[in-house]
Amino acid sequence: MNLPEMGVKKAVTTAMIFIGIIIMGGVSLSRLGLDMLPDIEIPTIMVITTYQGAGPEEVETRITRIAEDRLSTVEDIDSIEATSREGISLLTLMFHWGANLDNAVNNIRDQLDIIKPALPDDADDPIIFKFDIAMIPALVYGVSADEATYPHLKKMLEDEIAIPLESVPGVASVTVSGGLERAILVELDSQRLRAYNLSTTQIINALRMENLSSPGGNIRTGSMDYIVRVPADLKTQEIESVVVAYNNGTPIRIQDVATVKDDFKEVTQESLINRRPGLILMIQKESGANTVNVCKSVFAKMKTLKNNLPSNVEFTLVLDSSDQIIKSINNLRNSLLTGGILVILVILLFLGSLRSSLIIATSIPVSLIATFIFLYMAGYTINILSLSALAIAIGMVVDASIVVYENIYRHIENGQEIQKASIVGGSEVAGAMTASVMCIVAIFIPVIFAGGLAAVFFKQLAYVCSIAIIGSLLTALTLIPMLNSKNLASKKEKSMTDKKDLSTKLMLFTNKWFTKLENTYENALKKALQHRKRVIFTSLAVFLVSLFMIRFVGSDFIPQQDEGRLSFSITLPVGTRFEKTGEVTKAVEDIVYREIPELKMTRTSWGVGASGGIATLMGGEQASHIGNITVALVDKSERRRTPQQIAHDMSDKLNIFPDAEVKYSAASMGGAMLGGGHPLSVEVRGHDLNHAKDISLRVANTLENIDGVTDVTISRKEGRPELQVLIDRERASLLGVNAATISSILTTYFQGSVATFYREAGDEFDILVQLKPEDRSTIEDLKNILVPLPNGGQVPLSQV
CATH class of the missing domain: 3.30.70.1430 (Multidrug efflux transporter AcrB pore domain)
Structure with a gap:
């Protein structure tokens, strides 16, 4: 029993199967996530190491080159790109497609642990980022406030907004960027330090020794067991009273050599939201989470959380990825619906029967709904690619049904009984239609088995198109013959019905119109056969001109979108x-x-x-x-x-x-x-940065002289002008001073050193030791920095 025969003779079973497919497809559709793009795991991992205050050359030699040499041994690496900027080392590790990135992250972490002792002590630990589409923020808010509220805005957002939002299902992280960071500033007076012969090391050590909370063991007395603890956390008002040293029995306190402020760290970045001081609140979703649902949940939560903030705090939505997704999906959904209606109208126009058109049109929803079952089972989402695939397939899913229907109709017009005509008509074209559908499916096979980003990106499109077309074949060979056998009347029978019937009038109109179309086509075909050489050469010329015009057609991986x-x-x-x-x-x-x-x-x-x-x-x-x-x-x-x-x-x-x-x-x-980004990149590689810079400049000058080339940039940026402290090693060794001591002193004076932490209401704030601003603003201030000696004395930096 072949498929058409099974469909006709097992009508109830066939109907139940397709009803089951529709129900399962509907349930799958309700559970599918909605996103702009498919979840794509790009085989790229980034390693970022921050080394504040270091120039590009120092970052290159002390961090980037060491890490690059070690990480080059990680398995499945295709290439490594290393970038050294002021204060930042960036390594981009590109792996072969199909590599296990989870294992790769573990291997990278192990290799970084090996080289950590070789990295500078004041460099931050390397951070590993696995490249993921989910890194793109789902929502970004700009938050602004008046001058009175702004200094405390960062803490407010972290406590009242960020922490509660992280409990929203699907939210991976909430980051507050910008704003002022509270700290206890211990601003040293260089003149008083010199007068009391004190060093920054003594100040830092004194603060650390006085600020602690440590256990002291247990005391068991009677039936009780007590924990002995020393709660010696410093209060802000106690910091000034900390004793640093003694001068002839008189204590020298912090307040004698410094000013203590409960203030904010020095501002190195400012942000404005609509010209008002503000911060950025960035919300990232979990990988695989439904972007639209996550954003809806965040919006609902934000309505409540905003009430916890002062009325002058204003939230401005900078980025809403769900809005772009909804608009794109709705546009495609409307195109899909419009395309389906047009397909039905075209069928109706050519067949002239509303009932017959509706029978063939059933192949559209059944075939498309079946794809939702696959999407759900495969873990895909509804996105612009899956909907584009459905829009492509909607015109093809009726092809097999039309052929089967017309062949069944031919047998009915020849006088065959309807049920038998449905079986014979479907069976006759089953082989040809199967071959035709398989040829279409074969077009997508290279996409499924190809490698690279394009293959991963468009694999979902290939799957959806293939399943929709295969589903249309099964529908045409089972459901269409069954519906025909139950609902169809012959054209002869229709011709005997009342001439005023709407369906009959439509059939007469379309037959008259179709006859004219056939005559026009027949005349054109006769002329083409009479001038065969001309037709062949004209077609060949059009083909060659089309090939030539391809070079003038722009190309891009993803078309530009108006994101506003x-x-x-x-x-x-x-x-x-x-x-x-x-x-x-x-x-x-x-x-x-x-x-x-x-x-x-x-x-x-x-x-x-x-x-x-x-x-x-x-x-x-x-x-x-x-x-x-x-x-x-x-x-x-x-x-x-x-x-x-x-x-x-x-x-x-x-x-x-x-x-x-x-x-x-x-x-x-x-x-x-x-x-995206620059359409053309020219890489200049080498370990000699100065030589690479010279070559890059020559290449850039050459490119700028090419017609059509604009915006030529060199990725390597110059470091800031430096004031280098050159140590007289012989003199320094005689004085008992080493380079590490000098570097530590300079860091504390100019950048600041965190001596310890001030704890309040469960939060920790840095106690930062640094020279007061007016004592670190000139080159003379640098020269006059006091360097401590082993014998307790101090000498100006200019003497070593």
Whole structure:
């Protein structure tokens, strides 16, 4: 018993099977996640090591090269890219497709543990990032407040917003970026230190020895067992009274040589949200979580949490990835629905029977719904690729049904009984239709078995198309013959019905129209047969011209989308002070507000924050001489210009700053992750950084002279100007001073050293020891730094 015969003779069974498929497909659809793109595990791992205050050359020699040599032994590595910037070492490890990245992370961690003793003591531990689409934030808020509330805003957001949001299902992490960080500042007076002959080491040690809470064992007396503990945590008012040393029996306290402030750490980065001081609240979802559902849950939670903050705190939605997903999915869903309606209308137009058209149209929902079962079982989501696959397949899933229907109809018109015609008509074309469908499916096989990002990215599309088409074949060979045998009347019978019947009128109209179409086609075919050579040569010419025109058609991995965002990068000469960068960045911001009426909100920042490493990972760049402006535009239905057009129109408006390089582009979250960024990259490799720099400059100059090439940049950035402290080793050794001591003293004086921690209400804040600002602002201040000697004396830095 073949499929058409089974479908006709086992009608109830066939109906139950397809009803079951529809129910299972509906249940699967309700449980499928909704996302912009499929979950893709890109075989890339990044290792970031922060070494604050170090120049690119020092980072290269002391961290990057050591780590690169060691990590090159990790299994399945395809290539390693190493980047050394001011204070940051970035290693990008690209693995072969199919490599087990979880094992790779463990191997990398083991190798890094081996080299840790060889890394600088004051460098942070290396951080390992596994490249993941989920790294793109699901939601980003800009949070601003008035001047009175702003200093405490970071702590408020961490306690009242970030911690509760992390309990929302699907939320992986909540990060608060920017703002002021509270610290207890111990600002040393260099003159008083010299007068009392004290060193920074004595100050730090005194604070550490007086600030502790340690157990002292147990005392058992009677029936009780007591824990002995020494709760000696310092209170803010007690820090000034800590004794550092004695001078002829008189105690020298912290307050004698320093000023103690409960204040905030020195600002190295500032952010503005809509021109108001603000912070960034970034929410990342778990890998595999439904982005739309996560965002909805966060929005609901935020309505309650906002009530815990002062009324002057304002939240501005900078990025809502669910909004873009919903719009994209809705557009595709509407296209899918429109396509389905058009397919049914075309069938109706050619067949002339509403009932017959509806029978054939049943193959559309049945075939498409079956794909949802596969998507759910395979762990996929509904995204632009799966819906695109359905939109592609919707026109093909009716092909087999039309052929089967027409062949059944031919047998009925020849006088065959309806049930027998349904079986014979379906059986006759079963082999041909199976071969046809398998040929279409075979087109997608190379995509399924190919390697690389494109294969991983479009594999889901290939699966969905293949399953939809195979489902349409099974529908055509079982469901269509069954429905025909139960519901169809012959054309002869129809012709005997009332001429006023709507279906009959439609059939007469379409037959008349189709006859004209057939006549037109027949005449065209006759002319083509009479001029065979001309037709062949014309077709060949069109084919060759099409091949030639391909070179003029642009290509990209992912088409540009109007995400409604622009980004501006302002780069001043290396070494420019943080304050000057802020002035220029705000001047550019003024132009942006003046020239872009479509503007909805802005986020402006300059300088280096605590998340500098993360910014590097996400493709951004932070430095004291760099400012960034992100612009969110109103919905595209409310504006005429695209982000690309706005960026082009701004080109002449931003060339008014002689010392600043202003670059602008239509921003795209994750663009660089999925093959975006610069369309052409030329790599210059080598261990001699100066030689590599010279070659890079020559290559850049050559590229700039090529027509059509714009925006040539060199990834390697210059380090800030340095003041090098050259130690006279012979003199230093005679005095009993080593390089480590000098380096430690300089770090404390100029960068600050965390002596210990101040604890309050379960939180810890740094107690930072540093010279007061006015004592560390000139080169003379550097020369006059006191270096302690083993005999208890001190000498100025200029003497060693």
